Amino acid sequence: MNAPLRRAGVVILVLFGLLFANLNWIQAYKADKYRNSPYNGRVQVAEYSRPRGVIEANGEPLAESKATDDRLKYLRVYPDKLVYAPVVGYKPVNGAATGIERSENDFLAGTSNRLVADRLAEMFTGDNSGGGNVVLTINNKTQQTAYRELVNNQRNVGKGAAVAVDPRTGAIQAMVSMPSYDPNPLVSHDSKVADAAFDKLNKDSDKPLINRAIGETLPPGSTFKTIVAAAALQSGYTEETRIPAGSVYSHAGAVIRNAEEETCPGKEISLKEALTESCNTGFAQLGVALGADKVKKTASAFGFEQDDLTVGNLDGSGLPVAASRTGAIANPDGSTDQGALAQSSIGQRDVRMTPLQGALIAATVADGGQQMRPYLVQRLLSSDRSVVYTANPKVLRRPIDASVAAAMKDMMVSVVENGTGKRAQISGMTVGGKTGTAQNAVNANPHGWFIGFAINESGQPVSAVCVMLENVSGGHASAEAARIAGLIMKAAAGRGGD
Amino acid sequence: MTAPAVPAATPAKAGEQTRIPGMRTHRNAELGLLAFAMIIVAVYGATVEANQLGTITRNFWVPAALLSILFLGLHLVVRFAAPYADPALIPAVALINGLGVGFLRRLDLARALANKQPEPGVFAGTGGRQLAWTLGSLILAAVLLLVIRDHKVVSRYAYTLGLVGIVLVMIPAALPSSLSEVNGAKLWIKLGGFSIQPGEFAKLALVSFFAYYLVRKREVLSLASRRFLGIDFPRGRDLGPVVTVWLLSLLVLVFEKDLGTALLYFGLFVVTLYVATERASWLIIGLLMFFGGVYVAYLLGASVGGPFANFYQRASIWLDPFAPEYVTGKGYQLVQSLLGLGTGGLFGSGPGAGSPGLVPEVRTDFIFAGMGEEIGLFGLSALLVIYLLIVERGLRAGLAVRDSFGKLVAGGLAFTLGLQIFVIVGGITGLIPLTGQTTPFMSAGGSSLMANWLLVAMLLRISDAARRPASGGPVPAGGPKNPPAQLHGAMTEVIRP
Numbered sequence: 001m002n003a004p005l006r007r008a009g010v011v012i013l014v015l016f017g018l019l020f021a022n023l024n025w026i027q028a029y030k031a032d033k034y035r036n037s038p039y040n041g042r043v044q045v046a047e048y049s050r051p052r053g054v055i056e057a058n059g060e061p062l063a064e065s066k067a068t069d070d071r072l073k074y075l076r077v078y079p080d081k082l083v084y085a086p087v088v089g090y091k092p093v094n095g096a097a098t099g100i101e102r103s104e105n106d107f108l109a110g111t112s113n114r115l116v117a118d119r120l121a122e123m124f125t126g127d128n129s130g131g132g133n134v135v136l137t138i139n140n141k142t143q144q145t146a147y148r149e150l151v152n153n154q155r156n157v158g159k160g161a162a163v164a165v166d167p168r169t170g171a172i173q174a175m176v177s178m179p180s181y182d183p184n185p186l187v188s189h190d191s192k193v194a195d196a197a198f199d200k201l202n203k204d205s206d207k208p209l210i211n212r213a214i215g216e217t218l219p220p221g222s223t224f225k226t227i228v229a230a231a232a233l234q235s236g237y238t239e240e241t242r243i244p245a246g247s248v249y250s251h252a253g254a255v256i257r258n259a260e261e262e263t264c265p266g267k268e269i270s271l272k273e274a275l276t277e278s279c280n281t282g283f284a285q286l287g288v289a290l291g292a293d294k295v296k297k298t299a300s301a302f303g304f305e306q307d308d309l310t311v312g313n314l315d316g317s318g319l320p321v322a323a324s325r326t327g328a329i330a331n332p333d334g335s336t337d338q339g340a341l342a343q344s345s346i347g348q349r350d351v352r353m354t355p356l357q358g359a360l361i362a363a364t365v366a367d368g369g370q371q372m373r374p375y376l377v378q379r380l381l382s383s384d385r386s387v388v389y390t391a392n393p394k395v396l397r398r399p400i401d402a403s404v405a406a407a408m409k410d411m412m413v414s415v416v417e418n419g420t421g422k423r424a425q426i427s428g429m430t431v432g433g434k435t436g437t438a439q440n441a442v443n444a445n446p447h448g449w450f451i452g453f454a455i456n457e458s459g460q461p462v463s464a465v466c467v468m469l470e471n472v473s474g475g476h477a478s479a480e481a482a483r484i485a486g487l488i489m490k491a492a493a494g495r496g497g498d
Numbered sequence: 499m500t501a502p503a504v505p506a507a508t509p510a511k512a513g514e515q516t517r518i519p520g521m522r523t524h525r526n527a528e529l530g531l532l533a534f535a536m537i538i539v540a541v542y543g544a545t546v547e548a549n550q551l552g553t554i555t556r557n558f559w560v561p562a563a564l565l566s567i568l569f570l571g572l573h574l575v576v577r578f579a580a581p582y583a584d585p586a587l588i589p590a591v592a593l594i595n596g597l598g599v600g601f602l603r604r605l606d607l608a609r610a611l612a613n614k615q616p617e618p619g620v621f622a623g624t625g626g627r628q629l630a631w632t633l634g635s636l637i638l639a640a641v642l643l644l645v646i647r648d649h650k651v652v653s654r655y656a657y658t659l660g661l662v663g664i665v666l667v668m669i670p671a672a673l674p675s676s677l678s679e680v681n682g683a684k685l686w687i688k689l690g691g692f693s694i695q696p697g698e699f700a701k702l703a704l705v706s707f708f709a710y711y712l713v714r715k716r717e718v719l720s721l722a723s724r725r726f727l728g729i730d731f732p733r734g735r736d737l738g739p740v741v742t743v744w745l746l747s748l749l750v751l752v753f754e755k756d757l758g759t760a761l762l763y764f765g766l767f768v769v770t771l772y773v774a775t776e777r778a779s780w781l782i783i784g785l786l787m788f789f790g791g792v793y794v795a796y797l798l799g800a801s802v803g804g805p806f807a808n809f810y811q812r813a814s815i816w817l818d819p820f821a822p823e824y825v826t827g828k829g830y831q832l833v834q835s836l837l838g839l840g841t842g843g844l845f846g847s848g849p850g851a852g853s854p855g856l857v858p859e860v861r862t863d864f865i866f867a868g869m870g871e872e873i874g875l876f877g878l879s880a881l882l883v884i885y886l887l888i889v890e891r892g893l894r895a896g897l898a899v900r901d902s903f904g905k906l907v908a909g910g911l912a913f914t915l916g917l918q919i920f921v922i923v924g925g926i927t928g929l930i931p932l933t934g935q936t937t938p939f940m941s942a943g944g945s946s947l948m949a950n951w952l953l954v955a956m957l958l959r960i961s962d963a964a965r966r967p968a969s970g971g972p973v974p975a976g977g978p979k980n981p982p983a984q985l986h987g988a989m990t991e992v993i994r995p
Binding site for chain 2: 018039
């Protein structure tokens with residue numbers, strides 16, 4: 001019986017060997033991953049032992065840390081609650097942070113390499129100096145105007161978004177998503193409160209936790225005609241080129257009508273007039289004449305299909321921007337689906353766009369054809385408020401040359417002065433833009449869009465915006481978007497707001 | 499045994515374990531090792547206080563001193579009742595027991611500090627209760643050593659013990675959930691504020707029964723066989739008891755919702771069977787049956803649910819504890835355990851300097867993970883080596899003892915102890931699906947501590963018989979001839995009808 005007993009001993013040795021190997025795997029190989037896991041409460045105790053940096057705009061704190069007498073020594077507080085939540089995000093005790101709280105987490109927490117000096121000093125002095133501060137590009141007045149006007153819109157729309165960007169730099173002036181949420185309960189040190197708040201928001205069918213300005217793509221409707229118009233101008237068309245129009249256009253199974261009876265009923269119309277009146281039949285035929293390739297190429301030149309854009313810090317990470325898409329516009333055999341092309345050319349079918357992409361189209365036109373990379377982080381300050389980083393604007397791409405941009409600008413100004421976008425006018429400034437009313441589902445109200453820009457007296461483009469309202473009832477969905485866009489641009493130019 | 503048969507100087511009187519002059523008992527080595535173990539426990543307590551309170555109180559040595567007195571008591575009983583017992587067993591177990599008490603006290607201290615209460619007294623809190631349970635366990639162990647002077651006596655009550663074992667296993671399954679369920683596993687008897695885990699004691703009874711049964715049946719089990727694929731397989735009718743125990747363990751799995759206990763009972767039986775018959779075929783059949791059963795239970799849990807759902811869920815958590823549906827829900831314990839161990843890393847945060855309180859059930863099932871955060875990979879490895887030492891010393895007692903019954907009991911008990919450590923430590927480290935086992939000698943709780951100290955007492959008793967010079971026992975008829983120890987160590991006198 002001794003031989004099998006010895007073998008049993010060997011079995012035990014092997015089992016303990018497995019335990020030992022597994023402990024090595026956990027405590028040596030995976031140790032760092034586990035140590036820094038967002039689910040690890042030990043990290044939190046260390047993380048909350050030092051005040052997290054402030055996120056601020058125009059000198060006002062949007063997120064700050066208040067001392068507590070808790071196990072976790074500092075509580076995150078968001079004074080403005082709903083207005084900035086989609087941009088600033090929140091930093092919960094358990095689970096993942098969002099927004100700037102996530103993308104600038106290392107800097108705010110003080111663990112970034114940029115703050116090595118602070119940490120070294122801390123080692124010697126023993127003082128807990130806290131994390132770094134993040135200064136946003138957001139202009140408080142613009143942001144508050146945008147939020148107020150969006151929430152108090154005259155059509156009782158519950159969902160929508162607005163973005164304003166400086167066309168010359170790409171700095172985001174305002175970014176609003178509706179409905180928003182109060183981040184404060186989400187960061188409660190009481191995990192029951194935090195979990196309940198999160199569950200409620202997460203289950204809300206209006207999806208308040210999504211930043212609609214960058215995180216949601218919707219059919220852009222007629223705002224997409226700017227892309228088709230730019231494609232035409234690139235291909236040798238001019239503003240005055242006559243293009244076929246009419247009250248109805250049937251092609252390959254697609255039937256295109258205009259929004260109003262009086263819109264371009266004639267056989268032909270100039271390109272400029274077609275954009276000004278938002279002529280569906282004209283742009284559908286123009287898109288078919290140009291071909292799917294040209295339309296898609298111009299759209300990607302403006303930033304469609306880019307799925308890795310982030311908006312935050314120009315040197316590093318930021319908030320991920322959902323990719324805008326033109327859709328396939330192709331039959332199963334790979335050839336162009338002409339009906340789909342006609343519909344896509346007026347921003348329907350499978351075309352999808354984020355509000356940020358809309359604002360970037362307007363900004364590109366306003367800035368003479370170059371698209372600046374959008375960003376949210378203007379400066380990073382160490383805990384003693386010395387500047388560690390300042391944003392250095394970068395050209396993201398050049399979708400159109402200056403002459404095409406000038407023609408586009410002229411046509412878009414015509415839209416606001418003579419056409420569908422009149423409600424965006426600002427006295428004393430030149431405003432250009434394009435409206436969009438996008439059908440999205442059977443029996444659902446259309447989405448109202450407006451993309452546009454404002455140019456001051458000295459000819460400088462000061463703001464480019466996109467306003468999107470989901471499922472607007474009562475017709476002329478884009479008119480309300482245009483009105484709000486005008487107020488946002490006015491605030492951005494320093495002429496409005498409070 | 500190769501020990502020479504020395505003529506007995508003073509023939510042993512019944513019931514008295516006399517020491518033979520000139521034979522080394524290594525009792526002083528045991529005392530020295532015990533002192534060393536208690537010094538480690540005292541240093542551990544001091545480190546905890548330094549890290550938790552920022553200072554070492556004047557009374558830091560009191561728990562270690564109390565434990566030392568208790569273990570010294572057992573040591574004295576062993577000197578009297580089992581002088582030749584293995585000297586490594588008590589110090590090794592005492593070290594783990596002592597560190598367990600120290601760690602539980604550390605959790606009490608942290609909780610008192612968090613609630614701004616004064617430092618808990620020596621007998622307060624979980625640590626104090628564990629100290630009291632240690633006293634109770636050591637008394638039981640001492641009584642066992644004093645009452646059972648020859649382990650072969652146990653075989654007389656084998657059938658009674660077998661019945662008691664099965665009843666103990668079955669009680670929680672038969673009781674309503676409100677009286678037997680803790681954290682999804684029906685392994686308990688809860689009466690008022692008091693709860694015991696009868697399965698812990700059943701282990702001991704079942705080992706004794708299996709050993710007795712197999713000693714009687716080993717001839718028939720090992721000789722009557724059919725050869726298939728080069729392996730000798732047993733006859734169908736001999737499979738009866740194996741199938742019975744297999745079904746029993748599957749019933750435990752299903753009705754008590756606990757894979758660990760099922761694995762333990764079945765592993766225990768298969769190993770004693772293998773040791774008794776020396777047939778690898780039993781091992782193969784046993785492993786196939788167990789893993790087949792587990793796999794079927796997993797599939798049933800996935801498709802049918804019902805009583806198998808619990809096991810299916812545990813297996814799913816084991817496969818991916820960080821899956822979104824588990825990470826803050828049902829898999830929270832395992833995730834926190836892994837995070838704690840990972841945070842500890844190679845050297846650990848130091849006793850008292852970590853946050854083991856973040857791991858649920860850290861006083862019982864997850865105590866090893868809680869320790870691991872503070873003593874690190876090196877500390878845990880040392881603990882594993884000490885556990886391994888206890889198990890291998892137990893197996894050694896089985897190797898050395900002369901009678902088959904003793905071999906099977908020692909081997910079975912030691913193997914079960916090792917298997918239990920594997921099941922729980924493997925479970926909390928994500929090596930195997932988690933099952934609610936206690937960590938022997940460490941987890942808070944009286945049942946486990948008492949049962950495992952009884953197990954150690956039994957090993958001490960058998961190792962005493964193994965290491966005792968042959969003349970210490972009854973002199974075989976025929977004078978100074980060596981007993982037929984090499985022929986599988988069979989002592990036919992054990993088997994009385």
